[in-house]
Amino acid sequence: MSRVAVLKGGRSLERQVSLKSGARVEESLRRLGHEVLELDVDVELVNRLSADRPDVAFVVLHGRDGEDGTVQELLEVLGIPYTGSRVSACIRASDKVLAKHAMRDAGIPTPDFFAFSETAFKGLGAAQALPAISSRLSFPLVIKPASQGSALGIKFARSATDVPTALVAAFSYDRKVLLERYVAGRELAISILEDSGRPWALPIVEAVPEQESFYDFESRYEIGRTRFVCPADLDAVLALKAQSIALDAFNLLGCSVFARVDLMLDAETAELYVLEVNPIPGLTETSLLPQAADAAGIGFDDLIARILAAATV
Amino acid sequence: MIERDDRREGAGRGVGPAVSDEGRKPRSAAHEIERYGALFAERTRVMKSSAMRDLMALTARDDLISFSGGLPDTSTFAPGFFTELMGRVATGSVAKALQYGPTEGLADVREAIALVMEAEGMTVDPDSILATSGGQQALDLVCKILIDPGDVIIAEAPTYPGAVPTFCSYQADVIQIPLDRDGMQIEKLREALALLDSEGRRPKFIYTIPNFHNPAGVTMSLERRHELLRIAGEREVLVLEDNPYGLLRYEGDPLPTLYSLDSDFVLYTGTFSKILSPGVRIGWLVAPAPVLRQLVLGKGSADLCSSSISQYFIAEYFQAGPWIDYVRSLSELYRRRRDVMLDALAEHFPREATWTHPQGGLFVWATLPDYIDTTDLLARAIEERVAFVPGRAAYVDGRGGSSMRLNFSGVSEDEIREGMRRLGEVVREQVALYSTLTGQAPADRRGASGQGAQPGTAATDERMADVLPLSRKRAG
Numbered sequence: 001m002s003r004v005a006v007l008k009g010g011r012s013l014e015r016q017v018s019l020k021s022g023a024r025v026e027e028s029l030r031r032l033g034h035e036v037l038e039l040d041v042d043v044e045l046v047n048r049l050s051a052d053r054p055d056v057a058f059v060v061l062h063g064r065d066g067e068d069g070t071v072q073e074l075l076e077v078l079g080i081p082y083t084g085s086r087v088s089a090c091i092r093a094s095d096k097v098l099a100k101h102a103m104r105d106a107g108i109p110t111p112d113f114f115a116f117s118e119t120a121f122k123g124l125g126a127a128q129a130l131p132a133i134s135s136r137l138s139f140p141l142v143i144k145p146a147s148q149g150s151a152l153g154i155k156f157a158r159s160a161t162d163v164p165t166a167l168v169a170a171f172s173y174d175r176k177v178l179l180e181r182y183v184a185g186r187e188l189a190i191s192i193l194e195d196s197g198r199p200w201a202l203p204i205v206e207a208v209p210e211q212e213s214f215y216d217f218e219s220r221y222e223i224g225r226t227r228f229v230c231p232a233d234l235d236a237v238l239a240l241k242a243q244s245i246a247l248d249a250f251n252l253l254g255c256s257v258f259a260r261v262d263l264m265l266d267a268e269t270a271e272l273y274v275l276e277v278n279p280i281p282g283l284t285e286t287s288l289l290p291q292a293a294d295a296a297g298i299g300f301d302d303l304i305a306r307i308l309a310a311a312t313v
Numbered sequence: 314m315i316e317r318d319d320r321r322e323g324a325g326r327g328v329g330p331a332v333s334d335e336g337r338k339p340r341s342a343a344h345e346i347e348r349y350g351a352l353f354a355e356r357t358r359v360m361k362s363s364a365m366r367d368l369m370a371l372t373a374r375d376d377l378i379s380f381s382g383g384l385p386d387t388s389t390f391a392p393g394f395f396t397e398l399m400g401r402v403a404t405g406s407v408a409k410a411l412q413y414g415p416t417e418g419l420a421d422v423r424e425a426i427a428l429v430m431e432a433e434g435m436t437v438d439p440d441s442i443l444a445t446s447g448g449q450q451a452l453d454l455v456c457k458i459l460i461d462p463g464d465v466i467i468a469e470a471p472t473y474p475g476a477v478p479t480f481c482s483y484q485a486d487v488i489q490i491p492l493d494r495d496g497m498q499i500e501k502l503r504e505a506l507a508l509l510d511s512e513g514r515r516p517k518f519i520y521t522i523p524n525f526h527n528p529a530g531v532t533m534s535l536e537r538r539h540e541l542l543r544i545a546g547e548r549e550v551l552v553l554e555d556n557p558y559g560l561l562r563y564e565g566d567p568l569p570t571l572y573s574l575d576s577d578f579v580l581y582t583g584t585f586s587k588i589l590s591p592g593v594r595i596g597w598l599v600a601p602a603p604v605l606r607q608l609v610l611g612k613g614s615a616d617l618c619s620s621s622i623s624q625y626f627i628a629e630y631f632q633a634g635p636w637i638d639y640v641r642s643l644s645e646l647y648r649r650r651r652d653v654m655l656d657a658l659a660e661h662f663p664r665e666a667t668w669t670h671p672q673g674g675l676f677v678w679a680t681l682p683d684y685i686d687t688t689d690l691l692a693r694a695i696e697e698r699v700a701f702v703p704g705r706a707a708y709v710d711g712r713g714g715s716s717m718r719l720n721f722s723g724v725s726e727d728e729i730r731e732g733m734r735r736l737g738e739v740v741r742e743q744v745a746l747y748s749t750l751t752g753q754a755p756a757d758r759r760g761a762s763g764q765g766a767q768p769g770t771a772a773t774d775e776r777m778a779d780v781l782p783l784s785r786k787r788a789g
Contacts, residue, residue, distance in 0.1 A: 011374075013692055016367040118746070127750045152368075153689055164750035165684040168743050172686075172693040 001033045004308065005054035005080075007071060009040035012063030013152055013173070021283035022060045028304040029058065041071065049078055056311045057082040058304075060283060067280045068094040068147060076313070083311045085279040089254040093277040096178055097146045099253060103274055106252050108245060110274045111264070112137055113180040115146060118171055127164075133179055134160050140182045143167060145174035156182065185267035188232055190246035191260045191281065191292040193303070194310060199250055201243035202292035206232035228288065230295045238265070242272050249274045257310040260289050356462075356482050368691050372700035378732035379700045383527065383675055384723030385587050386646065390639075398629045402622070410625040414618045416609055418444025418597070421628035425636075426597045429583065432637060433559050435573045441599055443608050446619045448557055448584035448596035452476055454615065455518065455553055455580060455598070456483040458607040465509060465516040469497050471678070471707030471716070473527045473555065476520065480709070487709045488516070494669075496533025497521055499540045506548070518551040518580070523571060524559045525674025528707050528718035532672055535568050542571060545578040551604075553580045557587050557596075560640050562673035563648035577601065585627060587675070588640045593623040647675070647722045653729045654721040661737025663744045668719075675722040680704070680715055681740060684747050687717045690739065699735040 006029065008022025009015050019040070026036050037054055039045065041061065049057070057080050061071060069090035075082040085093065092098050097115040104110055114133050120126035134141070143166040144154040153173040155166035163179075170177040191202040206229045232239070246261035260281035264273045281289045293303045372381045402410050417423070423439040430437050445451045452475075460466065462484035468476065470489030480487050488509075490501045502519070509515055521541070523533035533541075545552045554571040572581040576599075584596035598608055612618075630636060654677055658668050668679035681687065687703040694700060704716025721729060747753075 011371070013368065013371065013695075016370050121746065121749050127752060130750070152692060164747055165686075167750055168684060168747050169686050169689040171746060172689040172743070 001035065002055040002308070003035045003037065003052075004029050005037040005039050005049065005052065005057045006060060007039050007041050007045075007057055007066070008060045010042070010061050010063075010066050012061065012066055013148070014062035017282055017284060018060055018062045018066065021062070021287065024283055024300070025058055025060050025304055028301050029308070031301055032305055032308075034308075041066070045071075046074060046078070049075075049080060054080060056080070056308060058308060058311070059083050059280060062280055062282065064147065067278070079313060081311045081313045083307050084257050085255045085259065089256065090279050092253045093255060093259070093279045095147055095176075096144070096276050097176060099249075099277055100178070102252055103249060106248075108248050108252060108274055109272060111142075111181045111183050113178055115176060115178045117176045119175075121167075130163055131160065134163065137179060137181045141166075142178075142180045142182045143170050144178050144180065145170045145172075146176035146178055148173045183264040183266050183273050186232075186265040188234075188242055188263045188265055188272075189260055189288040189292070190243055190263060191258070191289040192246060192250045192255070193258050193289075193293060193298070193306065194256065195306070199247060199255075201247050202289075202298075203231035203295040204234060204239055204242060205230040205288045205292050205295075206234075207288070228286070228291055230291050234265075238270070238272075245272055245274060249277050253277055253279075255279055258289065258307055356484055368688070368695070369700075369702070371695050372691075377695065377698045377700055378724065378728045378735070380719040380721070380724060380729075380732060380736075381700045381702045382720050382723050384720065385591065385643065385675075386723055387590055387592065389643065389646065390590065394633075398626055398633060401629045401632075402625045405629075406625050410622050412621055414621040414624060416443075416613045416618050418442065418595075418619060419621070419624040419628060421631070422595065422624045423597075425627055425631040426583070428631065428636075429560070429585075429588070430572075430581075430599070433556070433567065433573070434569055435581075437572075437599055441602065441605060443598045443600070443605060443612060444619050444624065445582075445596045445598055445612065446616060447591070447594045448555065448582055448586060449475060449479070450612070450615070450619075451582035451584075451596050451598045452479045452520075452553075452555070454608050454611045455582075456480060456485065457611045457615070458604070459517045459551070460485050465514055467502065467505065467516045467519040468709075469521060469526065469529070471528050471704065471713055472520065473522060474702060474706040474718070476555075477706070477709055480520075485517075489708060489710070489712075492526065492529050492531055494531055496523060496526070496531055496537050497541065499537050499544070502541070502544065506544070515548065516550055518553045519545065520553045520555065521571070522555045522557075524556055524568070525561065525671050525676075527557070527674065528676050528702065528704075529678045530669035530671030530674060530676050531678075532568065538568065538571055538574060542575045542578070546575065549578065551578055551580055553582065555582050557584045558674040559583075560588055560637075561644050561647060561675070563644060563651060563671075565672045572599065580604065588643070589627070589630065589636070593620070593627060595619055595623050595627060644673075650721040650724065650726055650729060651677070653726045654719065654733065657730055657733030657737075661733050661741075663737075663741050665744055666740065675720050677719045677721065678704075679717050679719060681717070682744065682747070683715045685740070685743050686714050688714070690717075690743065693739050693743075694736055697735045697739055699732045699739075701736070 006022050006026050008018050010018065026038060029036050037052055039048060057075050059071060059082055061067060065071060067090060069087040072082060072087045072090050076087060092102060100110045100113055116126050139157065139159055141157045142154060143157055153170050155169050157163045157166045167177060187207045189205045189207060192199050193202055208227045208229060242263055249261050250259055255277065260278045262275045264275055281287060283290060290300050290303060369381065372379050422444050423442045426442050427437050427439045445454065456479060460483040464485055466480050466485045466487050468487055468489050470491045472489060488505055490497050490505055523538060525532055541552065552571055556570060572579045581599040582596060585593055600608055651671065655670060665682040666679055668677050671677060688705060691700065691703050702718040704713030705711060707713050
């Protein structure tokens with residue numbers, strides 16, 4: 001049995017979710033007979049890892065520093081095997097702008113978009129291009145920070161007058177923001193899990209909001225706010241297509257072991273679009289990856305064991 | 314990928330994980346979610362965790378200057394004095410302090426409460442006082458005995474953020490009446506009552522914080538106090554007067570409490586939290602006898618009695634001497650901190666911002682231009698290691714998005730200066746960004762002359778008034 005350091009918490013805005021995920025993973029690892037070191041990551045992280053020398057680091061961090069390759073880079077430097085995607089995949093996937101460009105170039109469908117840094121507005125007069133952007137994408141638009149993993153800071157702009165306020169909000173979270181065509185339809189989460197070195201798409205989870213018109217941050221993590229349907233009630237051909245697209249996105253970004261790909265199914269055209277790829281999806285009570293694995297006959301402990309077994313330096 | 318599906322033995326394509334799990338894996342995570350979800354009471358639907366709460370959890374970090382608490386500065390209480398008091402509890406009353414006590418509270422504590430109320434001009438019989446586990450329990454008990462689902466509570470807009478979840482958990486229909494510089498706008502209250510009349514409804518009680526409002530920082534004028542009581546009397550509606558900070562006045566003359574003006578329709582709640590310690594968790598309620606009897610029964614069913622250890626500590630504290638001196642020293646400390654914060658606001662906040670000038674209490678309420686969402690701003694502020702309470706927390710209906718509550722009592726003067734500098738920086742950055750985005754010229758920064766507080770106050774009055782009088786939310 002191994003000594004496993006569970007890296008959780010940290011300073012990201014998704015700290016609370018990460019702590020919940022971390023607690024579940026720790027319980028599971030103990031059931032599996034491993035020795036667990038709980039690490040709420042802070043400035044002492046490197047010291048503690050150097051002193052404790054765990055066999056493996058199980059990374060359950062979400063958002064900045066945890067999911068964007070920062071912690072992974074440190075673990076590489078320290079030579080500690082860790083779970084999930086490698087540094088470069090984390091960088092590509094956690095930056096929605098990079099990920100969307102890569103997908104668009106590779107022909108993977110993703111909603112049309114433009115992305116700007118704060119400096120484009122401050123130094124290059126990008127504000128003057130806003131009318132052109134609006135006419136190219138058509139309203140409503142979704143405006144979101146490039147790297148925020150949760151729904152924090154995601155705003156709708158129903159018309160041009162909403163855009164400046166939405167941009168100010170999005171820039172609260174990141175120096176780079178995305179203006180994306182809004183796809184009205186069904187939200188599908190497709191979890192990917194490697195088995196025998198090959199990634200497989202798990203059964204599709206559909207998130208059906210109970211009240212809110214938008215699948216928001218609040219309902220994402222709380223019991224009773226969103227109904228999850230798994231497997232999603234989809235036409236078999238469409239489900240296959242969605243899973244195939246999700247796998248393509250996973251492979252394109254170079255993810256490994258596990259990830260979750262969020263798609264929208266356009267209500268009018270039945271076209272599928274990839275919104276984002278989460279290299280470290282939530283592992284809380286209501287998280288989608290564990291639900292999908294469960295529907296595939298892979299219990300939580302089994303899931304954790306598989307992720308752990310695939311950890312490498 | 315499809316092969317994975319093939320291995321899903323028995324997992325049908327039914328709706329919901331509970332269905333697909335039935336009879337196969339009794340301990341599956343998904344099944345448990347559905348199972349617990351189905352057990353929760355209807356009222357928990359409004360006890361939601363929010364993005365804001367997750368953000369607020371980040372503000373507890375040590376490396377951050379937080380204006381988000383409602384904290385008194387308990388570091389001013391001498392450790393030696395604490396030891397002395399607890400020593401007396403140990404020698405004099407250890408068995409009783411470790412025992413259950415009367416539901417109504419210890420006689421000595423109720424006498425101490427009567428003393429505190431006397432200091433604010435109220436004469437009250439200790440027998441009509443119920444000691445509660447903090448002021449928060451007082452709010453909970455009042456709802457417990459008065460509110461059926463759908464009953465109307467009238468509150469102020471904004472209102473105490475901690476009252477919102479309490480009211481919502483009793484599935485009250487909360488109507489918020491806007492404040493201005495003189496407290497609750499009585500005309501707006503009349504309009505709301507008339508509208509309710511037309512629906513054949515009337516509120517169970519009107520919740521108000523007349524002195525140094527949390528979060529708005531304003532104080533209800535004497536005239537409005539009389540008007541509010543007149544309305545309550547005419548309509549036989551109860552007023553819940555929440556007065557945690559009345560003794561923490563930094564300027565001007567005290568106004569009579571609603572309870573001192575009319576005890577027939579006023580439920581009065583106070584607390585030791587701000588004049589001694591929130592850690593003792595002792596507050597109180599004073600109510601007309603029939604209401605008090607119900608409150609006592611309600612408290613009995615909630616927690617039998619408040620902490621005996623805390624109550625013996627309070628009893629010894631009031632035995633020991635001039636408790637009012639400590640309140641005065643706190644007032645002096647907080648007055649200086651308030652002044653530092655008001656100066657810092659004038660120096661660091663942009664011209665577009667407005668704020669209140671509290672004559673006492675713990676909070677300043679600042680309002681930014683409506684294109685700034687203070688919940689999002691908080692994320693940015695946390696990056697700069699400074700925090701506040703976003704205004705939306707003080708409303709049941711999503712208003713308050715551009716406002717923020719700033720606490721000055723729990724933060725040192727140096728920290729207030731530095732924290733407000735950081736916050737001002739972040740706010741000005743967003744104002745400038747918006748100007749860039751809209752092509753509007755950025756407004757001049759307010760000068761550091763310190764003369765800014767007054768225009769800020771005046772403009773805030775307008776902003777507070779500029780809200781719908783009958784916006785409401787059926788909680789649950």
